[in-house]
Amino acid sequence: MSKVIQVDYLARVEGEGALRMTFDGNRAERVELNIFEPPRFFEGFLRGRSALETPDLTARICGICPVAYQMSACSAVENGLGMQLPAALRDLRRLLYCGEWIESHVLHVFMLHLPDFLGKQSALEAAKEHGDRIRLGLRVKKAGNAIVRVLGGREIHPINVRIGGFYKLPTRAELRTLLPELEWAKQAMLEALEWLASLPCPQLERDYEFVALRGDGRYPFCEERLISNKGLDISVAEYELHFEETHVAHSTALHSQLRARGSYVCGPLARFNLNFDVLCEAARSAAERIGLIPPVNNPFKGLLVRSIEVIQTLDEAVRIIEHYEPIAQAALEVVPRAATGYGCTEAPRGALYHRYRFDDEAAISEAKIVPPTSQNQSSIEDDLRALAPRLVDLDDAGATWLAEQAIRNYDPCISCSTHFLKMERIRR
Amino acid sequence: MSRTRVIGLGQALAGDDSVGLAVIEELRERGPFAEVELVCLTDVSALLEQLCDVDTAWVVDAVDLRERVGEVVELGLSELDARASCSASSHGLDAAQAIALCRELFPTRIAKRVRVLGIGIDVSLLALRAPASGNGAAANSRSLSPRVARGAEHARELILDTLVSVNPQPQSEIPSHA
Numbered sequence: 001m002s003k004v005i006q007v008d009y010l011a012r013v014e015g016e017g018a019l020r021m022t023f024d025g026n027r028a029e030r031v032e033l034n035i036f037e038p039p040r041f042f043e044g045f046l047r048g049r050s051a052l053e054t055p056d057l058t059a060r061i062c063g064i065c066p067v068a069y070q071m072s073a074c075s076a077v078e079n080g081l082g083m084q085l086p087a088a089l090r091d092l093r094r095l096l097y098c099g100e101w102i103e104s105h106v107l108h109v110f111m112l113h114l115p116d117f118l119g120k121q122s123a124l125e126a127a128k129e130h131g132d133r134i135r136l137g138l139r140v141k142k143a144g145n146a147i148v149r150v151l152g153g154r155e156i157h158p159i160n161v162r163i164g165g166f167y168k169l170p171t172r173a174e175l176r177t178l179l180p181e182l183e184w185a186k187q188a189m190l191e192a193l194e195w196l197a198s199l200p201c202p203q204l205e206r207d208y209e210f211v212a213l214r215g216d217g218r219y220p221f222c223e224e225r226l227i228s229n230k231g232l233d234i235s236v237a238e239y240e241l242h243f244e245e246t247h248v249a250h251s252t253a254l255h256s257q258l259r260a261r262g263s264y265v266c267g268p269l270a271r272f273n274l275n276f277d278v279l280c281e282a283a284r285s286a287a288e289r290i291g292l293i294p295p296v297n298n299p300f301k302g303l304l305v306r307s308i309e310v311i312q313t314l315d316e317a318v319r320i321i322e323h324y325e326p327i328a329q330a331a332l333e334v335v336p337r338a339a340t341g342y343g344c345t346e347a348p349r350g351a352l353y354h355r356y357r358f359d360d361e362a363a364i365s366e367a368k369i370v371p372p373t374s375q376n377q378s379s380i381e382d383d384l385r386a387l388a389p390r391l392v393d394l395d396d397a398g399a400t401w402l403a404e405q406a407i408r409n410y411d412p413c414i415s416c417s418t419h420f421l422k423m424e425r426i427r428r
Numbered sequence: 429m430s431r432t433r434v435i436g437l438g439q440a441l442a443g444d445d446s447v448g449l450a451v452i453e454e455l456r457e458r459g460p461f462a463e464v465e466l467v468c469l470t471d472v473s474a475l476l477e478q479l480c481d482v483d484t485a486w487v488v489d490a491v492d493l494r495e496r497v498g499e500v501v502e503l504g505l506s507e508l509d510a511r512a513s514c515s516a517s518s519h520g521l522d523a524a525q526a527i528a529l530c531r532e533l534f535p536t537r538i539a540k541r542v543r544v545l546g547i548g549i550d551v552s553l554l555a556l557r558a559p560a561s562g563n564g565a566a567a568n569s570r571s572l573s574p575r576v577a578r579g580a581e582h583a584r585e586l587i588l589d590t591l592v593s594v595n596p597q598p599q600s601e602i603p604s605h606a
Contacts, residue, residue, distance in 0.1 A: 060440060063470030107473050111521060124525055127532045135533055138476060145474070156470045157440075 003392055017412070019403060020250070021384060021391070028388035031381040032250040033407070046367040051077045051341070051358040052334060055161045058354070058369065063156060064107070067100035067148065068347030070161040072369075075222055076354040077163050077362075079237075080341025081334065088327045089165045090222070095175075095320045096151045096158070097221045097345070098313040102144025102185070104348035105268075105306040105313075108411045109196070110137025113303050116405040117199040133195070136188055140310065143185040146178050147317060165331030175321045182321070186314040190286055193307045197290035202402065205297040206386055208379065209261055210270035213346050219278050219312055220271060222345045227274055229295070230261065237342040239353050245370060256375040263378035266350030267410065268305040269296055280319075283312040299383060299409040306411075336362040347372055349411050373412045380410055431463040433482045433539070434587060437489040437523060439470055444549040444576040447583075448488040451547075454584045461591050475526040476533065485539035486587055489523050490576075493548030498575030500582045503544040545586065547579040 003023040022030040042061055049057060054073035059066035071093060078085065085093075110133065111123040120126040127134045145155045150170055152158020160167050209230045215223035227233045234242055245254035258264050273294040276284065287293065287308050296305065338360040344353045350372030357366040383406050384391075391399040434455060436448035449468045456466055467478055479485045493499055503524075521529075523544065530538050572580060 063439060103471075107471075111473060122525065123521065124529050124532060127529055131533055134529075138473075138533070141473070142477065155474065156468075 019384070019407065021388070021403070023388060023392050026389040026392045028385040028391075031384045033377055033381050033384075035251040035253040035377075043367045043369055046356075046364050049364055051080070051336075051356050051362040051364050052163050054354075054356065054364075054367075055163065056159070059157055061369075061371075064104055065100060065347050065349070065352075066157045067096055067152065067161075068345060068352050070158070071097060071222055071345040072343045072347075072352045072354040073356075074161065074163055075236075075343025075345055076341040076356050077343070077358075078341070079343055080339035080356065080358065081163075081337060082339075083164060083332055083334075085165060085332065086327065088325070089331075091320050091324070092151060092166065092169070093161075094218075094221050095147060095317055096161070098317040098320070099144045099147030099151065101313045101348050102310055102317075103141055103148065104411075105310050106137050106141040106144065108348075108408075109303055109306050109310070110134055110141075112411070113405075113408050114196075116401070116408065117196075117201065117303060133192065136192060139181075140185040140188060140314075143178070143181045143314070146181065150174055150178060162331055164334050165329070167330060169326050169330045171326060172324055175324055179318060179321055182314055182318050186282065186311060186318070189307060189311050189314065190282070193286055193290060193304065193311070196307055197292075197304055199303075201298070201303075202300045202405070203298060204300060204383060204386060204406070206382065208269075208297060209258065209264040210273050211258075211264045211266045211351060211375075212270040212274045213344060213351060214274060215278075217278055219275055219280075219309075219316070220346050222343075226344065226351065228258075228264065228270075229273060232258070236344040236353070239342065239344060239370075240355070240368075243353075243370070243375075245374065251377070253377060254370075254374050255377050256370055257378060263382055264375065265299075265379045266372050266375050268302055268309055268348075268350075269299060270350065271346060272296060272305045272308065279308070279312055280315040282315050283308050286311055299406070302409045302411070334362075336360060349373060350375060373410070376410045376412065380407055380412070383409070431483045432461075432486070432591065433465045433467060433478060433484075434486040434488065434591075435467045435469055435475065435478050437469050437472060437475070437487065443571055444573055445490050445551075447490045447547045447549065447572060447576050447580050450572055450577075450580045451488045451545075451583050451587070454580065455587065458584075458588060464591055472521045472523060472526050475523060476530045479527065479530045479539055479542060480534050480537035482539045484541040484543065487523055487527070487542065487544045488583055488587070489544070489546060490549045491546030492551040493546070494550045496548045497550050497573070498579035498582075499548040500579050500586065501546045501548070503546055545583050547576060547583055549576055 018034040020032045020034060021028055046057060054077055055070040058069040058073045061069050115122055115126045118126050118130065123134060148158055149155045151160065153160040209228050211226060211228045211232060213220035213223040214225050214227045224236055225233065226236060232242065242259055243256055244259050245256045248255050273296055276294045290304065292304055340357045342355050344351055352372055353370040355368040356364055358364045384403055387402065387406055391403060394402060434452065436452035438446040438448040440446050440449055452466050452468050469475060469478065527542055
């Protein structure tokens with residue numbers, strides 16, 4: 001018997017996409033995650049622009065994770081210019097990233113992914129029975145927004161980041177006003193985690209290769225080495241020697257693969273599995289209390305891992321603010337020179353790689369940007385193949401729902417990857 | 429507290445999808461207005477907060493009206509509810525869902541009047557354009573297609589008529605901090 005699953009528009013993901021699965025018996029013959037958002041050509045129009053503009057220009061790729069684009073752009077250009085930021089500025093960049101992770105993860109956990117675990121079609125349906133939980137999520141998200149507003153100048157598309165540092169540093173008083181809500185949010189998330197862990201969670205385990213940044217004893221944001229659970233250990237500058245992007249006919253987004261071993265996973269599960277030892281005490285002990293201990297190979301556990309990462313970032317944000325002492329210089333002086341710069345930072349959804357080649361006046365001649373959703377697409381399709389025996393036995397509505405939930409495990413950002421879901425299921 | 433908040437939704441570099449932001453940009457050029465707050469949003473989830481604690485909230489966004497590009501339509505409560513209950517939204521959260529969610533979660537805080545203006549665009553023709561110079565909202569109006577730009581002007585005039593009727597004093601008498 002043949003069967004086709006087709007979802008014309010994926011719900012509760014960021015961007016435009018579709019899914020088509022063709023079955024031969026209980027085996028998935030073809031799985032096509034079709035990203036049909038138009039290509040955006042950012043790498044093309046960056047040519048000729050100044051490398052110093054990259055934090056502002058690339059931030060426009062995404063309304064959900066602009067800070068990630070700013071951080072990767074800054075890392076790459078500063079790498080090319082040989083700039084080493086002082087610890088105080090690096091800490092402020094981590095704090096800004098904490099704000100974005102909180103915003104992005106909480107939006108996904110409480111508004112986009114939670115309804116799946118409650119058997120609800122939408123956040124609106126979930127809110128009718130669990131309004132207190134959704135309100136809690138919105139309040140935590142607001143704490144993240146506040147960090148981005150104070151440090152980034154505004155909540156969406158922050159404007160205070162520049163190559164070499166920031167345009168303006170916050171005062172201690174400005175940052176300390178954030179503390180009460182951040183401390184409330186951490187406690188609220190610790191309690192919410194216990195409830196989230198009690199919800200039914202689908203089973204799916206595969207032998208993944210997890211790829212994440214690994215840093216200097218802290219949970220990864222802006223680091224210099226990429227590692228995996230299968231032996232990868234490279235500098236960011238070596239990225240393109242080990243990863244390649246390929247075009248597939250069914251998608252406007254490129255698929256990224258490890259040259260040696262094919263599909264891999266970046267993002268929360270990868271970071272958690274590879275950096276569990278450097279989680280803060282509060283996040284690590286909370287994970288242990290709910291039995292979430294590496295290796296976590298079930299992508300549906302992403303809901304819980306993101307919540308752990310929210311606790312981690314709330315804890316780190318509090319610590320950075322408590323120890324913050326403003327320094328005299330908001331940014332290092334930029335001295336342009338011809339160079340190629342490499343940068344990779346951990347966006348909420350995973351590693352975000354940037355490379356720029358620019359001349360001695362900082363004019364860009366070549367740009368390459370690899371967003372996390374491009375990197376996870378192959379693995380999403382592999383997850384759907386692994387789910388095929390269950391999908392084929394479900395009715396169309398149930399199969400569509402489970403397939404979409406599996407895709408939402410990755411919190412795909414299609415706007416970023418167009419470089420997302422209709423689902424079509426074909427039985428043969 | 430502002431009595432009125434006008435909220436434009438969209439992506440600045442997404443061609444006609446940025447029309448909601450362009451309307452706010454044009455209103456800013458005509459303002460400031462007393463007790464009116466003009467807000468640009470790219471993250472729809474932020475709409476929940478922005479709909480609260482004002483008397484009237486306007487939401488201006490692009491809608492896919494392929495045969496009626498540039499047309500300005502005001503969406504009523506029943507139409508919004510129909511859109512919000514549709515689970516086929518391809519975006520994380522759309523404006524109709526955000527408004528319905530706000531009514532559910534914050535029934536005492538949501539604006540007494542929520543007016544939603546949709547400006548027709550053809551999603552299949554969306555093109556992303558690099559800004560002519562710099563970045564941000566200033567480039568919006570220049571990146572709209574002619575019919576959508578006219579729709580933005582029409583939406584702006586519709587909102588202005590209401591604002592003027594609420595705040596009849598001439599602009600020169602309006603304090604600059606408003």
